[in-house]
Amino acid sequence: xxxxxxxxxPLYLRRDVLYSLSPPTGFLHRIGQKxxxxxxxxPILMGSAVSCVFVYxxxxxxxxxxxxxxxxELKQEAGSRSMKLKTAYVxxxxxxxxxxxxxxxxxxxxxxKNYPKMGWNRAMVIDEFSSALDDKDTQLLVLLDxxxxxxxxxxxxxxxxxxxxxxxxxxxxxxxxxxxxVRVADYLKxxxxxxxxxxxxxxxxxxxxxxxxxxxxxxxxxxxxGVVADHVLRKIAEIEAHRxxxxxxxxxLLDNCAKNAVAKKRAKITLxxxxxxxxxxxxxxxxNIITSLTQQQKLVYLSILKNQASxxxxxxxxxxxQETCSSYNLKPLTERRVxxxxxxxxxxxxxxxxxxxxxxxxxxxxxxEVTLDDALKEKVVKVLRDSL
Ligand SMILES: Nc1ncnc2c1ncn2[C@@H]1O[C@H](COP(=O)(O)OP(=O)(O)OP(=O)(O)O)[C@@H](O)[C@H]1O
Ligand SMILES: [Mg+2]
Numbered sequence: 001x002x003x004x005x006x007x008x009x010p011l012y013l014r015r016d017v018l019y020s021l022s023p024p025t026g027f028l029h030r031i032g033q034k035x036x037x038x039x040x041x042x043p044i045l046m047g048s049a050v051s052c053v054f055v056y057x058x059x060x061x062x063x064x065x066x067x068x069x070x071x072x073e074l075k076q077e078a079g080s081r082s083m084k085l086k087t088a089y090v091x092x093x094x095x096x097x098x099x100x101x102x103x104x105x106x107x108x109x110x111x112x113k114n115y116p117k118m119g120w121n122r123a124m125v126i127d128e129f130s131s132a133l134d135d136k137d138t139q140l141l142v143l144l145d146x147x148x149x150x151x152x153x154x155x156x157x158x159x160x161x162x163x164x165x166x167x168x169x170x171x172x173x174x175x176x177x178x179x180x181x182v183r184v185a186d187y188l189k190x191x192x193x194x195x196x197x198x199x200x201x202x203x204x205x206x207x208x209x210x211x212x213x214x215x216x217x218x219x220x221x222x223x224x225x226g227v228v229a230d231h232v233l234r235k236i237a238e239i240e241a242h243r244x245x246x247x248x249x250x251x252x253l254l255d256n257c258a259k260n261a262v263a264k265k266r267a268k269i270t271l272x273x274x275x276x277x278x279x280x281x282x283x284x285x286x287x288n289i290i291t292s293l294t295q296q297q298k299l300v301y302l303s304i305l306k307n308q309a310s311x312x313x314x315x316x317x318x319x320x321x322q323e324t325c326s327s328y329n330l331k332p333l334t335e336r337r338v339x340x341x342x343x344x345x346x347x348x349x350x351x352x353x354x355x356x357x358x359x360x361x362x363x364x365x366x367x368x369e370v371t372l373d374d375a376l377k378e379k380v381v382k383v384l385r386d387s388l
Contacts (some may be wrong), residue, residue: 009262010224011269017222018255021065025217029210030066036201037070041174044085044139045077049166050174052159052196056182057203060246063178064145066203071143084138092150093347098122098158101150102129105142126161133169140171145178151187152355153343159188163195205245211237214247215254223258228269232257235274256281286376289348290383296333299324300341301350302384304370305377314339314366328388342366 017024027034040053057063071087078085088108095101099122103115106125109132120128133140142162144150150158162175177184177196185193206214215233236257240250254269256277261269293301303320304312312320318335325332332338346353352369372380 010267011227011258011262012222013224014222015255015258018218018251022069023065023214023218024221027062027066027069028213028217029206030062030203033201033203034066034070037067040199040201041070041074041141041176044074044141044172044174045081045083047083047139047172049139049172050141050176051163051166051198052175052177054184054196054200055176055178055203056184056200057180058205058244058246059180060244060248060250061203061205062247063203067143067145067176067178071141074141078139084135085141086138087141087143089143089145091145092148093146096150097154098150098161099125101144101158102126102161105129106132109140130169133165133171133173136170138171139174141174141176143176143178147177147179148181148184148187149347151179151184156188156192159196160192163192206241206247206250207245208234208237208241211241211245211247211250215250218251219254222254223269226268228254228258229271232269232271232274235271239274239278253278253281286350286372286380287383289350290380291387293348295388296337297341297344298384298388299328299330300338301345302381302388304342304345304351304368305372305381305384311367311369314342314368317342317368339366342368 037053037055041050043050055063055067068089071089075085075087086109088105090101090104090108092101095104099120102125103120106113106129107115115128144158144162147159159175159177162173165173182202188196212233215237216230219228219233233254236250236253240246240253243249253274257269257273260273260277260280264273266273290298290301300317300321303324304317306324307316307320309316315335318338321338322332342351342353345351346368352371353366355366370377
């Protein structure tokens with residue numbers, strides 16, 4: 001292959017459209033959810049704060065995209081009514097403590113101040129946050145996305161604070177919280193639960209008909225005309241609907257089919273490419289992720305994979321890691337660092353892990369489980385060893 005041959009391919013019109021968060025033709029099949037959210041958020045336009053609307057749904061259910069587009073609509077509407085409405089979007093998988101989240105909101109409210117992400121203690125941040133919210137004619141709407149991360153790792157302080165903030169500041173603060181995990185309320189302390197859990201909007205997985213429509217609309221912008229047949233889209237929709245009803249994965253699978261068609265110099269995406277693309281997708285992704293790990297992350301992952309037991313505790317991992325380090329003649333990092341690498345590996349989908357009780361221990365620990373099948377595990381171990 002050459003760059004020129006890829007650019008001259010007869011298939012793609014605009015590949016990036018397949019991955020854009022907001023679809024060129026708008027979001028499909030979410031009218032019920034949108035209406036519910038509009039009802040919940042409308043009081044903001046009447047000058048009242050809305051406390052913690054919860055939005056739940058599996059990955060790829062359209063939560064982030066739809067909420068961000070609604071926030072834009074809301075801001076426009078507020079603007080046309082000369083109301084002052086500011087919004088802040090925080091992804092909690094990248095901002096995992098109350099302090100960091102508050103700093104991120106402050107940075108979005110006031111970019112010129114360039115708040116440092118490190119070096120400020122909690123009390124300083126809380127003071128600054130309170131004094132930034134001193135205008136009674138302004139409203140602030142905070143969207144906390146992927147909130148599971150912060151709840152599981154550093155507790156519910158941020159939600160508690162935001163749910164009570166209107167008692168202490170002049171600006172009216174509303175909050176929307178997005179989570180993958182419907183059991184998210186289990187991570188809330190009772191004092192917070194009573195303040196936040198009133199409204200829930202659920203984004204269910206997409207059905208095959210819905211996925212088909214989403215793929216169809218997107219493919220008309222991503223591919224040249226006549227390149228993708230309807231039965232190909234139907235097949236992809238069916239495969240993904242039987243899994244998680246995930247629109248992102250359906251679009252990815254379509255892209256993978258197209259990539260394979262380009263590589264094979266085909267002029268069309270045909271049905272036979274779908275199964276092949278589906279089979280290679282998971283494998284490729286895992287191997288791609290592995291090569292992007294840092295040396296220390298690789299050492300930790302290798303230690304986990306080399307262990308015979310598929311389920312282990314945090315302390316086991318650390319011991320194995322120390323052993324691996326000595327066999328590679330490297331100085332081990334502290335247990336705390338290794339614990340955070342385990343969290344990274346989990347976020348990347350390379351292991352499954354939860355904080356909980358291991359049967360033979362008397363205290364809570366991180367429980368780590370390897371979910372790769374044996375063939376892939378072997379391949380991954382080889383790639384890791386080769387790259388260390
Ligand atoms: N109803 C829809 N119509 C068109 N495209 C959609 C729809 N829902 C999701 N998508 C597309 O699927 C992809 C994933 O959507 P989004 O990121 O909003 O999902 P999410 O629910 O936030 O997932 P996660 O929980 O993984 O963050 C995006 O490219 C988005 O444009
Ligand atoms: Mg999202």
